[in-house]
Amino acid sequence: MSYQTTETIQRLWDDFLRESLAEVPPEQRQQFAQQFEDRFSELLQNAANGGGDGFLDLVGFGDKGPVEFENLPYPYVQPDFDDSVVPSQLHAAAELYYIYQHERMKIFKVVDVLLKLFRLGKMRIQRGPGARALYLVEKWKPLRYGVRDRMIAYRRAFNYGSSKAPAGAVTNVNFHRQLVGLIVAVAQYFRDLQVSEVIRGGPMINQRPFGSSATVQRLGIDLRYALDRSTYGNIFALTMEVGHYLNSILKLLDAPDIKKAFDANTKWNVIEVVSNRYLGGTAEPSQRAKMAESGRRILKFVADNNFETSIDPHLFQTELRPIGPHAEAWLAAYRTTPEGQRFPGVPTALRSTRNRKSIPV
Structure with a gap:
C-alpha cells in the first residue's frame, strides 16, 4: 500500500x-x-x-x-519496547525479593547459629528430624551462593544493602522508589474507585471506572524495564538455589525437636528466640513476612502483565483487583518499619506502633 x-x-x-x-x-x-x-x-x-x-x-x-x-510504501514501525523483556528474569526478581525480606528477618543467620550450637553440643537434640536436617546441611553444604553473593544480588537488583556492586554491573538504583510509587498508585486507584461509589450519578458514569490506569501502567512498565536490565547473569540461578534452600531451612526450623529445644510453638518462635539470644534482637518478622508475601505477588503481576495502553478499563480493573489488597498490606507493613517511618503520610496510629516507651495503665 x-x-x-x-x-x-x-x-x-x-x-x-x-x-x-x-x-x-x-x-x-x-x-x-x-x-x-x-x-x-x-x-x-x-x-x-x-x-x-x-x-x-x-x-x-x-x-x-x-x-x-506518494507512491512509496507506508513506513509502519511496530512498537515493541514494552514487550522486550525476559520473563524468567522478572520472575526471578520477584522470588529474590521474597528471599531478601527473609534475609532481613535473619533466617539464614539463625540457621548458622543452630549449626554452631549443634556442632558444639550446646543444643539438646540428638536423633530427631531437626538434628538429622542440621547434620545434612552441615555435611553437604547445599548453599553454594553465600552471603556475599546474595548481598551483591540484592544490590544489583534492588539497590539494597551496603555491598558494593561489581564494576561494570548494572545496578537498579531506582527500584525502591519505583516499587513504592507503583504500590501507592495501585492503592490510590482502588481508593478512587471506592470514592466513585459515592459520587456516581447517571448510568453512563456508573459504567466506567473512576480511577485512572495510566499512572499504574507507567510505573509498572518502568519498574519491569529496570528489573529486566539489572537481573541478568547469575540472578536466576542464585534465586533457584537459595529459594530451595530457604524452603528447606524453614521446614528445618519447624522440626519438633528444634522447637522443643527452644521451648517454642512455631518456627517463628524459634527465629525470635535465637535472634534475641545470639543475634542482638529480632528484625520486624511480622512486617517483613507480609512485605515478602505481598511484594512478591506485586512483582509477579508486573512480570506477567504487558500493560497494554489500549486495554479496556473494566478489564484492567479486573486484572488489577487481586493486587489491591496486597498493595494496602505492603504499605501498612512498610510504614511500621524503621525505614518506612520516613514515608510521607504515615498515620498517627501506625507511627505510634514504633513507640518503645511504656504505656501507663
Whole structure:
C-alpha cells in the first residue's frame, strides 16, 4: 500500500468510525470502538509488511528505480519496547525479593547459629528430624551462593544493602522508589474507585471506572524495564538455589525437636528466640513476612502483565483487583518499619506502633 493511499485512509478513518458507531447502542460503543482501533492497526501493519523494499525505492535502488514520495510504501514501525523483556528474569526478581525480606528477618543467620550450637553440643537434640536436617546441611553444604553473593544480588537488583556492586554491573538504583510509587498508585486507584461509589450519578458514569490506569501502567512498565536490565547473569540461578534452600531451612526450623529445644510453638518462635539470644534482637518478622508475601505477588503481576495502553478499563480493573489488597498490606507493613517511618503520610496510629516507651495503665 502506497504512502498516499495510507494517508487517505487515515484521513477517512475518523469519518468511517463516527458513522459506524452512530448506529451502535451507547452501552456497546466502547467495545466496538476498541475493535475498530485494533483492526485499523492491523491493516496498517499488514500494508507496511508488503513494502519491504521501501528504503531501496526511496533512494532509487529498487526494481522500479526512483519512486515519487506518494507512491512509496507506508513506513509502519511496530512498537515493541514494552514487550522486550525476559520473563524468567522478572520472575526471578520477584522470588529474590521474597528471599531478601527473609534475609532481613535473619533466617539464614539463625540457621548458622543452630549449626554452631549443634556442632558444639550446646543444643539438646540428638536423633530427631531437626538434628538429622542440621547434620545434612552441615555435611553437604547445599548453599553454594553465600552471603556475599546474595548481598551483591540484592544490590544489583534492588539497590539494597551496603555491598558494593561489581564494576561494570548494572545496578537498579531506582527500584525502591519505583516499587513504592507503583504500590501507592495501585492503592490510590482502588481508593478512587471506592470514592466513585459515592459520587456516581447517571448510568453512563456508573459504567466506567473512576480511577485512572495510566499512572499504574507507567510505573509498572518502568519498574519491569529496570528489573529486566539489572537481573541478568547469575540472578536466576542464585534465586533457584537459595529459594530451595530457604524452603528447606524453614521446614528445618519447624522440626519438633528444634522447637522443643527452644521451648517454642512455631518456627517463628524459634527465629525470635535465637535472634534475641545470639543475634542482638529480632528484625520486624511480622512486617517483613507480609512485605515478602505481598511484594512478591506485586512483582509477579508486573512480570506477567504487558500493560497494554489500549486495554479496556473494566478489564484492567479486573486484572488489577487481586493486587489491591496486597498493595494496602505492603504499605501498612512498610510504614511500621524503621525505614518506612520516613514515608510521607504515615498515620498517627501506625507511627505510634514504633513507640518503645511504656504505656501507663
